Amino acid sequence: MPDSNEKPVSFKELERHFQARKAVNDTPIQIERRFHVQADREPVVKTRLERVDRGDNQLHWEIVVELDGIRAGSRALPPALKGQAVKAERRKVSEDELARQLTSFIPDHLGFNATPVELQKSIKTIREVVGERRVATTIFGTDNRRAFRDTTYPWSTVGLVQTNRGSGSGVMIGPRHLLTVSHVIDWTAPAGFAADWVRFTPSYYDGTAPFGEAYGSHIYWYVKEDGDGFITGDEANFDYVVVVLDRRLGETTGWMGARGYNDDWDDLAVWSHMGYPGDLNGGQRPTWQGGFRVDGTDADAQSILHKADVFPGQSGGPVFGFWDGDVGPRAVAVQSWQTSSNNGASGSMDMRDLVARARSEFA
Structure with a gap:
């Protein structure tokens, strides 16, 4: 088990420290697909x-x-979510203890690849505006995102998040725990509920759902994004939520661990990101980019700056790394916002603590 200050494994060293393997067994899995009616x-x-x-x-x-x-012509919606706001506060356990608690998990029925192996060619479905005035771009230099179909671990843990507000990305962060962004959540919930419905489909690809899907039943958050179309102030630092799903989907997909970001890791080219960009393949295929650098903003609640390539739809996808001694990666942030000078993810110590609370109260 790595200690809290140990650096993530170099991207170039990943496959030496984390060797690819096939599934330990070929046990068939059970999946669920659902729809709602009146x-x-x-x-x-x-x-x-x-x-x-x-x-x-x-x-x-x-x-x-x-x-x-x-009922003819009727429309039915999934259940809304119960939940509670959480106050960011001083941690009651050590960082090393939390690191031990928030480990990753790989099911025996899944293989493992530290980088995705089923890479696919992408189709550009939204093109950049070209004219006398250049719009703010979120692609810096060459577009390094690669679409993939890989369903081995950890690529099995990331999927499409759908809500009343549209779609984004998310990652399994525990047995029934989904980590995603606040700004994809519909906070205009029916009376008595914290938020409206959330559906998560891991490894979603062109409409397929190899691990089925699950719905949210409970939600944890620090800050509700206000829906004005801009991520500012505290929203940039706390643009994440943990959604408790209505079943233990992580036992099928596996899950990533979580870790607080350490500013000693600034400028290390060790990070990866996965998400569903709307400008490639109509948001129907996940993409991955690896080996980029990030820059934390020196606080427990951080906007973590980077120049990895992003587009709306990737919001909620994890920024993650690998540590020697772990079985799989840990997420340190989720993609949140973008400008012409930097892209930004939200995370760090307070995000890790929110994950720990959700996992302890909903096993």
């Missing part, structure tokens, strides 16, 4: 299976669900 009585449900031939000699199946008794 009906005046309990619907009658019928299901059937049909083979799908795609010419690749693989066994593809279509699951057909027929529902009888649905």
